[in-house]
Amino acid sequence: MKFVDEVKITVKAGNGGSGSASFRREKFIAYGGPDGGDGGHGGSVILQGDQGLNTLVDFRHKKRFEAANGESGKGRQMYGKGGDDLIIKVPTGTEVYDLETDQKIGDITNHEQQLVVAQGGKGGLGNMHFKSSVNRAPRQFTSGEAGQLRELKLELKVLADVGLLGFPNAGKSTFVNAISKAKPKIADYPFTTLYPALGVVPVSADTSFVVADIPGIIEGAAEGAGLGIQFLKHLQRTGLLLHMVELPAYEGLSDPVLQFQQLTKELGRFSEHLHEKDRWLVFTKADLTTPEEAAELAAEYAQAMGWEGKYYLISSINKSGLDELINDMAKHLFGETDDWA
Structure with missing residues (x-):
């Protein structure tokens, strides 16, 4: 196996789902109020240490990693499903740097240690949150936040005594x-x-x-x-x-x-x-x-x-x-x- 000790990758966390603008519609209920649920959060990108790996060669061909987006909210106060986190395994001894700022994000030195490198976006709010005494039928909702996009440098320094x-x-x-x-x-x-x-x-x-x-x-x-x-x-x-x-x-x-x-x-x-x-x-x-x-x-x-x-x-x-x-x-x-x- 070829040894690779430094790579550059792009990680994109999932976007949050949008909130829902929905109103309660049921038989025998004349004045159904707002019941739009919130959007689900986007999945985060997480690096996890794996002592069974000793090289970054797996990143030579795949350079971009994206976590799942959150689903939009629905009526009846139903929240959207959150996006699954994306876990990427790296060798223990991997240092992580943000290429834009050149700052060190973290250092993965232990087996199964996790480091969040891109935070998933928050889900938007449904219209049920905007009901008030002066606004009984709000139509406003918020869109989900964008997931974090980052250019990273992974640098492996082997762990030895x-x-x-x-x-x-x-x-x-x-x-x-x-x-x-x-x-x-x-x-x-x-x-x-x-x-x-x-x-x-x-x-x-x-x-x-x-x-x-x-x-x-x-x-x-x-x-x-x-x-x-x-x-x-x-x-x-x-x-x-x-x-x-x-x-x-x-x-x-x-x-x-x-x-x-x-x-x-x-x-x-x-x-x-x-x-x-x-x-x-x-x-x-x-x-x-x-x-x-x-x-x-x-x-x-x-x-x-x-x-x-x-x-x-x-x-x-x-x-x-x-x-x-x-x-x-x-x-x-x-x-x-x-x-x-």
């Missing part, structure tokens, strides 16, 4: 594959990951967290280079970032220090909030060299990067270092507990 950050081929997809049941595509060429992939990592019988793998970022991403810039927004909801850097087995294969500096700069260009988010340094592909050389290289690169805190050295192939990293992530997200200590 941990986000993976790194250049192409940094080992992010292999890492997700190793610690969860997710099966992202893996290959030895850049941009294997073309859209965000989520993996659920179990840490105890009743506790787990979600890891998001996004396409690799390259220098100039903030100006539109590469694939990753359009997906950096998916990291904004995460509680922790893992900055993953490929540990080369051979001199000259890549420059981890330069990549680290470039990506850190791209984060700041994209969002200061994202730049300041908790970020851990993880060196990957330690299996491509001896344990001693891998440890020496990691220490050398961390010092050159100016990294003063703890860093991790892992291999997703032989699973080395994964348990410590998973346990530390769980403690960071959920606090200290014996369940995964």
Whole structure:
């Protein structure tokens, strides 16, 4: 399925039905009064979160959504039937913006959470409301109100606890594959990951967290280079970032220090909030060299990067270092507990 994380749609709520101008007409009743009923309200357009969806691809071809109109009122004080609301399911993590005002209408983060994005019009009043001591046979009624018409932008930001950050081929997809049941595509060429992939990592019988793998970022991403810039927004909801850097087995294969500096700069260009988010340094592909050389290289690169805190050295192939990293992530997200200590 193709991943789509931003769409523009038009929503139109139903119009309210008109009120009725009717008079009571029954046998043996000489002076029947006004008995026109009110019109029914128009249906509203409602967005509803669905955790079973993970893309906005369903909106690529259908761009306009309309709720039902309310029916007109009738005689004998009969009210018109209200129009049914139109419920549109969207992935959890969808933000909704009004294109005309560029204001954020709401954020759908929970399953079955609902957000009214277009209000149905009120029904008109029948002539029974206009009867008075000086106007015993009113013929006035009101028309129903028009339903709200809106141009919307839907923007999906995946919901994940941990986000993976790194250049192409940094080992992010292999890492997700190793610690969860997710099966992202893996290959030895850049941009294997073309859209965000989520993996659920179990840490105890009743506790787990979600890891998001996004396409690799390259220098100039903030100006539109590469694939990753359009997906950096998916990291904004995460509680922790893992900055993953490929540990080369051979001199000259890549420059981890330069990549680290470039990506850190791209984060700041994209969002200061994202730049300041908790970020851990993880060196990957330690299996491509001896344990001693891998440890020496990691220490050398961390010092050159100016990294003063703890860093991790892992291999997703032989699973080395994964348990410590998973346990530390769980403690960071959920606090200290014996369940995964």
